[in-house]
Amino acid sequence: MHVCLELFLTFARIGAFTFGGGYAMLPLLDHDVVEKKGWITEDELTEMTVIAESTPGPIAINCATYTGQRVAGLKGAIIATAGMVLPSFLIILLVSYFLEDLLGNPTVEHAFRGIRIAVALVIIRAAVKMIRKMLKKSENRRMGAIFAAVFFAVVFGMNVLGVHFSTIYLIVIAGVGGISIDAISRRGGAGQ
Numbered sequence: 001m002h003v004c005l006e007l008f009l010t011f012a013r014i015g016a017f018t019f020g021g022g023y024a025m026l027p028l029l030d031h032d033v034v035e036k037k038g039w040i041t042e043d044e045l046t047e048m049t050v051i052a053e054s055t056p057g058p059i060a061i062n063c064a065t066y067t068g069q070r071v072a073g074l075k076g077a078i079i080a081t082a083g084m085v086l087p088s089f090l091i092i093l094l095v096s097y098f099l100e101d102l103l104g105n106p107t108v109e110h111a112f113r114g115i116r117i118a119v120a121l122v123i124i125r126a127a128v129k130m131i132r133k134m135l136k137k138s139e140n141r142r143m144g145a146i147f148a149a150v151f152f153a154v155v156f157g158m159n160v161l162g163v164h165f166s167t168i169y170l171i172v173i174a175g176v177g178g179i180s181i182d183a184i185s186r187r188g189g190a191g192q
Contacts, residue, residue, distance in 0.1 A: 003072050004079045010037065011064045011083030016091070018060075024119050025060040026126035033063075039071050046133055054171055060084055143181050151177065 010032055018025045026049065033039050040048070045063070052062035061084055068080025095102065102108050131148055135141050151174060158165055 004076060006037075007068050007071060007076055007080040008083035011068075011080045012087050015060070015064075015084040016087035019115050019119050023059065023123040023126055025063075026130070027122060029060070029063055030126075030129070033067055039067050042133060044070075046130060049130065143184065147177050147181055 014025055014028045014032060018028055026045075030042070030045060034042050034045055044066075048063055048066050049059060052059040055062065061081055064080040064084035065077045068076035068078070070076075072079070135144050135148070155165075155170065
């Protein structure tokens, strides 16, 4: 019962104090769930993020469900998921009552602009940390780094130019690229 309460409180805190969605939650998940509690490993968090991005549902909720199940079975999955969802639900419910008044308030508007900048920086930080972890584990670091840089440049360029390209295609292309890098690395290793 103690671990279930700990699951709920940990994920409720993450859900309540993180703005910007799943990617902005990754540093908190890494700190609380991996480093502090040791419920999952860094590798599991990275793999879970990739799987959660490829499956329906928000990343943070999928992470809470997986971690809860890993720690305390089905009961833990339900409790951790409720902890992640409940604060956001209550905040949105509260905001919806005062939405029109809030949106017209210049102070709130300026606060949201500042929060957007902070969220972007937190997401960039999480992405850099995740890329570093993946490159450390990559058998062919140089090729992986080149692929990541080229892929980033292409996607960034498309965004700057306003070219719309489905995220699904980006995920498929990245997956095929990863498989290709692995195949080339294996072929290179076999020839030596």
